[in-house]
Amino acid sequence: MSRKVSDSTVRRLSHYLRILEKLERQAVATLSSEELARSADTTAAQVRKDLSLFGSFGKRGLGYPVTDLKRHLRAILGLGKPWRVALVGAGRIGSALFEYGDFRRRGFNIVAVLDNDRAKVGDAWGGIPVRHISELADVVRSEGVEILILTVPSEAAQEVADVAVAAGVRGILNFAPVQLRLPEGVSIQDVNMVMELEALSFELSRDDDGLTDVAAS
């Protein structure tokens, strides 16, 4: 009974969750799809459709109970239990991500850090020793790593991913600008900031051209 849930729906659910957590801190008890839509920059119908894929969480005439809906969203997104994450690549981006408290706060615990550079091995990052990349398979198994954050150079990314997947990793957050090839059942999310900047560049260049009909509104 695997329903098809679109990527954009998942991203919106994550967005809704962030909004609900804020509202809960403000002791808001209930909100309508209309209000949630306004905060999430979408439409009320979209909010209702998204949520209705997973159940009926609202009360007609009233709206959605904040705390309850938050709990449901966490369950839907698989955030019921913390995830065990390994960070591979202890360079600048890796270190910035490691320090980024929101991961831990959201239940993504970095339980291991690995790098290629023997000069870094043995350093302790917030109590976690940096280990050599050659230990990757062992670490994945002994620490029960489920998700990998990959911040190694492009040339190394595929090989590291292969080893990790063979050892049991099932999800990868990939910062290397390469298209990783992985077996069925392994999920990948790519983060590519150059691509984002190029998307901006495209839009800005488009607007320039003066081709925009500034007619009515």
Added chain:
Amino acid sequence: MSRKVSDSTVRRLSHYLRILEKLERQAVATLSSEELARSADTTAAQVRKDLSLFGSFGKRGLGYPVTDLKRHLRAILGLGKPWRVALVGAGRIGSALFEYGDFRRRGFNIVAVLDNDRAKVGDAWGGIPVRHISELADVVRSEGVEILILTVPSEAAQEVADVAVAAGVRGILNFAPVQLRLPEGVSIQDVNMVMELEALSFELSRDDDGLTDVAAS
């Protein structure tokens, strides 16, 4: 001729460009939509559709000339001239991005760095002095900044964006997990790594159960 181009098309164009640059370095002269599709993990028809939105760059029976197509893609994406970028938020992520050479290599030049913390002001980052955030409007104007990379705390993001936009910035790469509200004509790209991890979490949980367990408690 004001065509509508979908977001996914733009992302693919950026991907194609990366592949073409690599092929050019390997002195490949020509490639078919089929080959490009294989590298970019899409379909040949998709490649041809994407490219045909902007012109006829291929030769029937032959394929696309690599160097030529690369040049066209750069023009389409607005990469013909370098962009002037300011980095606001000289924290860990900001510093990692600053060091990230691919931006410069791709024509995104960071010409100014600003931060809130007076202790950092005056430091020089690769020859660029860190300036206080209060100078933002001045810096945008004097340096002709077109794009902002925003790595400030969520609470500050909207205010910083407002000031920058008022001073002339037209595109923002936003790392703060908030929904920025900006006037028409300003482009935004959000980068939200927690959202990416939550998308992974969703997929991994889905695969596990295969069933929909509406948490009762």
Added chain:
DNA sequence: AGGTGTGAACACTTTCACAGCA
């Protein structure tokens, strides 16, 4: 033959509009 460019078919996503329940 070989491979592009593209209308038409198809698939997926969003919006509309309203029945139904608190």
Added chain:
DNA sequence: TGCTGTGAAAGTGTTCACACCT
């Protein structure tokens, strides 16, 4: 009455299939 949940309609994006060019 107010707002959800949801089929049906509209809108977008992707794939197919083939005419056409080299």
